[in-house]
Amino acid sequence: MAIRHFLTLLDLSRDELKGVIERAIELKALRAQGIATEPFRDKVLGMIFEKSSTRTRVSFEAGMAQLGGSALFLSPRDTQLGRGEPIEDSARVISRMVDMVMIRTFGHHVLERFVEYSRVPVINALSDSFHPCQLLADIQTYVEHRGSPAGKVVAWVGDGNNMCNSYINAARQCDFELRIACPEGYEPDAALVAAAGNRVQIVRKPADAVRGADWVATDVWASMGQETEQQARLKAFDGFLVDHELMSCANRDAIFMHCLPAHRGEEVSGELLEDENISVVWDEAENRLHAQKALMEFLLENSR
Numbered sequence: 001m002a003i004r005h006f007l008t009l010l011d012l013s014r015d016e017l018k019g020v021i022e023r024a025i026e027l028k029a030l031r032a033q034g035i036a037t038e039p040f041r042d043k044v045l046g047m048i049f050e051k052s053s054t055r056t057r058v059s060f061e062a063g064m065a066q067l068g069g070s071a072l073f074l075s076p077r078d079t080q081l082g083r084g085e086p087i088e089d090s091a092r093v094i095s096r097m098v099d100m101v102m103i104r105t106f107g108h109h110v111l112e113r114f115v116e117y118s119r120v121p122v123i124n125a126l127s128d129s130f131h132p133c134q135l136l137a138d139i140q141t142y143v144e145h146r147g148s149p150a151g152k153v154v155a156w157v158g159d160g161n162n163m164c165n166s167y168i169n170a171a172r173q174c175d176f177e178l179r180i181a182c183p184e185g186y187e188p189d190a191a192l193v194a195a196a197g198n199r200v201q202i203v204r205k206p207a208d209a210v211r212g213a214d215w216v217a218t219d220v221w222a223s224m225g226q227e228t229e230q231q232a233r234l235k236a237f238d239g240f241l242v243d244h245e246l247m248s249c250a251n252r253d254a255i256f257m258h259c260l261p262a263h264r265g266e267e268v269s270g271e272l273l274e275d276e277n278i279s280v281v282w283d284e285a286e287n288r289l290h291a292q293k294a295l296m297e298f299l300l301e302n303s304r
Contacts, residue, residue, distance in 0.1 A: 247278060
């Protein structure tokens with residue numbers, strides 16, 4: 001059996017993705033009931049962080065512990081990766097000592113090169129191109145609150161970044177319509193948009209994306225590594241704030257998501273973020289834990 005990796009949502013079939021989401025919901029229920037599931041006894045996850053994180057580290061580390069395994073935090077400062085060791089060499093060595101590897105990095109090519117030389121499953125915990133683990137949590141959250149996203153309208157308001165790229169892949173995998181509102185010059189990957197066909201539409205006005213939507217999502221306008229562009233981006237995204245006024249264009253039962261951390265008053269109003277009748281961001285954040293536990297189970301079970 002070939003080793004299974006998870007670099008984008010497209011690494012799972014539609015049925016496999018549905019199964020992972022269903023298992024995530026099941027694991028969440030078991031956790032709430034205090035029922036332990038420990039299939040990962042003696043299993044180790046290597047966690048390579050080139051980008052700092054809160055949700056990613058806590059969710060993966062806690063998830064491994066809850067499944068009976070353990071996790072190793074590896075930062076560039078503390079490993080030879082930060083001293084110029086080739087990715088290929090690190091992949092060969094690390095994958096001989098652990099059972100899975102999670103990487104949070106800048107360039108997506110780092111993940112692709114690591115996969116080429118890894119003996120164990122590799123998970124993309126974030127790259128500049130994709131953030132598929134977050135989409136697992138987002139899909140789980142929508143299913144829990146509103147049911148299947150198939151046939152629904154999803155609005156993305158903001159930068160065509162790694163989250164937006166992953167929403168495009170989610171539109172293909174979950175069969176929903178995605179409307180992306182972004183300023184000129186901040187579009188998502190053109191090849192991904194083309195591959196998604198008529199499932200994806202790019203518009204310039206947030207209201208045009210949100211009108212009639214069932215699910216509205218956004219992210220910060222300047223991601224990690226783009227701090228020097230902050231002022232230019234604030235100007236470019238003027239008018240792209242998601243607030244109650246914009247959400248009034250959506251369907252009455254529409255929900256709002258944000259992968260966090262949020263800049264209140266920039267991409268989302270503080271009032272909307274805290275409105276529990278619309279915003280599901282705290283469930284969304286928690287679901288990183290459950291979705292990733294289900295993902296890790298799937299990868300190990302299908303890589304033996």
